[in-house]
Amino acid sequence: MKYISSCSFGKDSLSTVLIAIEHDEPIDEAVCCEVMFDEHISGEVPEHREFIYEQAKPYLEQHGIKVTIIRGERTFVSEFFHVVGKGKCAGKIWGWPLCSRCCIQRDCKSRPLDRYRRTLPADTIQYLGFATDEQDRLLRLGENKISLLEKYGIAEKDTFQICKRHGLLSPIYEFANRNGCFFCPNAKERELRHLYDYHPDLWARFLELQQAKNKCTELFNRDFRFDEIDAIFRLDDAQYSLFDKHKGDSA
């Protein structure tokens, strides 16, 4: 029988693999789907991607676990420019993914993973990173799916420590509560600000995309267009520098 673990290398799914190692649970493979922004650029937050490839993947491999990273054919950009065939948006491009119904989750993540799982033996056991205090998710665990976090009584807050004791807590938690695509419409202000400050090349791509015509939705998230978010951060910066100037004048 084969045992695999779905692993985004966030704290919950990575803890699951680490708990399997600690408790000598059977595990053959960790499977991750890397969503892509376009053909060349990963959709992972760059610091998290580097963590996956430079630290976490080699660590698991050293412990005898095969790490499989799959990518779907579709990307954020190909979804963005997908022309809608029917309905009230027929003829328009999809544009930004919706907060509540993310097409990226469906087309760029779930489908490639499902396709990969269908290549595995039918009795493959899959570990999922659902913590013991995530009862709603645990109740939805289907056949051949197991939560090792539930088995060992591990709550979500405890997964930080598990990752830390292996030196494997993703740097993403320094500026985000969760790991998601860098273009996620559910990203909090702190995550967007991180992208604005440290990844201006990616930020510039978003500003270009905002200018695309005939989108189904102009809003990047529930409240703002992307250029409005950009304007807010620029204004914040301008106010800070004005404040600094005044401090300098009065010194």
Ligand code: SF4
């Ligand atoms: S992290 Fe956000 S953008 Fe990425 S698949 Fe999930 S909901 Fe969609």
